[in-house]
Amino acid sequence: MLNLSRPDLFKQQAYINGQWVDADSGETIAVRNPATGAVLGTIPKMGATETRRAIEAAATAQKQWRRLSAKERAVILRRWFDLMMTHQDDLARIMTLEQGKPLAEAKGEIAYGASYLEWYAEEGKRAYGDVIPGPAHDRRIVVIKEPVGVCAAITPWNFPSSMITRKAGAALGAGCAIVVKPATQTPYSAFALAVLAQEAGVPEGVFSIVTGSASAIGEEMTSNDIVRKISFTGSTDIGRLLMAQAAPQIKKISLELGGNAPFIVFDDADIDAAVEGAIVSKFRNMGQTCVCANRLYVQRGVYDAFVEKFTAKVAQLKVGDGLQAQVTQGPLIDQAAVEKVKEHIEDAVAQGAHIALGGKAHELGGLFFEPTVLTHMKSSMKVAREETFGPLAPVFAFENEDEVIELANQTEYGLAAYFYSRDIGRVWRVAEALEYGMVAINSGLLSNEAAPFGGVKQSGFGREGSHYGLDDYLVIKYMLMGGI
Ligand SMILES: NC(=O)c1ccc[n+]([C@@H]2O[C@H](COP(=O)([O-])OP(=O)(O)OC[C@H]3O[C@@H](n4cnc5c(N)ncnc54)[C@H](O)[C@@H]3O)[C@@H](O)[C@H]2O)c1
């Protein structure tokens, strides 16, 4: 089933302090392929005691790791990057088997995730400080940046590899050690990263993976005072919980949370380009990304033309097992995800929406769902307020700029927003008026290692990627030199 060139990349044990280990209890959790329902394997069902061991090992390892120069750490991170790219096909196959995304997308995620190791290998060398002219002749002010210390990360199932390297790259580049808990649905991509980290020379204890009881592991991470920094990517509800759990020790925390992205097409847009952008933004990972277009707003004058072209393109999407060639839409992650899409469709239709395409579970059965386009939408519908996280494209009409900006901002989320316009004045007005951490203009994709990825409002805070992402793993120390 696995057909890997490197079968050793598929591990069924967690990775703590450079050792592959089972849970203390010997208990395991089964992991299934969402396309077939078949059991892929098991993983250790760990809890607080194993997590504590990983954290204590990280504390020991980090003392040496931070003493290396940024350049010495960069050599190891670069080697890890090279190994990821060398084994891209195997890593992608493991990801498709456990998460469902088509192989081409999985390969893309491996390259995307590896790019953060490449980026932070170099960015770690630029943790610059300051020398500031002091207020007195006999004093000097020096500011340096230091690694925050032992970090803990909790990551989601929808990007099983890149959400880990987006954190670990910055943490290790800054001189920190990190303990990671991946999503239970997609642990094997994380274990494969650990195999390659070990091969790259990441010292034992600097990068560990624990799997099992999310709440028990999370409670240990947020309550253990060795941990100085928590980085979480996932739902807003869990992010809120972790923030509360980390508060008593005032731990540094980064939260990459839920989204509800508007995708706006003005009447001066390049409609064909907007259609292409909408397909990419809406249907990447079967609509299961935090930055997917959740609401499409099209100005009245071009609404019919956009709907016709967009629907024709959506009809070309091919649903199936992600391992099969030509498949562009895999299964959803679980039955709850399928039910959420159905709920949003049923609610919209009950309020007058029309189904232009799709609208029901796919004939393949299981977790497959038809890519769906809805028209005749209203703001009162659930899909206008809630993150669907599935292959549902609701197309709302709007009359003017002020109206659509108000509609776009009517959400507690603030992660990503997209709009298409070729009017330079409108581009600046709308980009500045949208209350989001990231705004893509005339593009349906905005994620890359050079840019600061993150949100505002209840989509969280902190940034990943760019030099801003390194700051999340550094602390500032000011040294006052007197008596000169
Ligand atoms: N902003 C981003 O970059 C980003 C990226 C991916 C996903 N997300 C969001 O995540 C959601 C979907 O992903 P999901 O279903 O994996 O989210 P989730 O919050 O259910 O799970 C995320 C991670 O948290 C863990 N977790 C769950 N309960 C926990 C607890 N009590 N204590 C500690 N850890 C716990 C899970 O095991 C998983 O590893 C969506 O809302 C999506 O928008 C955001």
Ligand SMILES: O=C[C@H](O)CS(=O)(=O)O
């Ligand atoms: O789900 C949200 C992730 O951050 C995906 S990506 O960074 O846009 O690839």
